[in-house]
Amino acid sequence: MGKLLTGLTTGAILGATVGMMVSPNLDRKTQKTLKRARKKVMSMADDTYDNVLNFMK
Template sequence: MMKVFRGMVTGAIVGMAVTAMILPQLDKKTQRNLKRVSKRVLNMAEDACCMVTDYMS
């Protein structure tokens, strides 16, 4: 189970690094859309994490 979390964290870090390099080159509308979508994805990931930890305990 620890390998799964390690993979998820690694993917999140790589995704944030790529976004940090690409985001300044995009226009304002695209930046707003990406930020809005990233907030949704983060909330969905938190919900999924909570469900998994509740299921495991």
């Protein structure tokens, strides 16, 4: 289970890094859309993480 969480964390960090590098080159509307999508994905990831922890108890 540790490898899974490590992989997910690494993927999230790499994705955020690439997003920060690409985002300044986009127009404002696209940036806002990406910010909304990021918030939704982070919320879903947090919920999934909590569900996995509760399942493991």
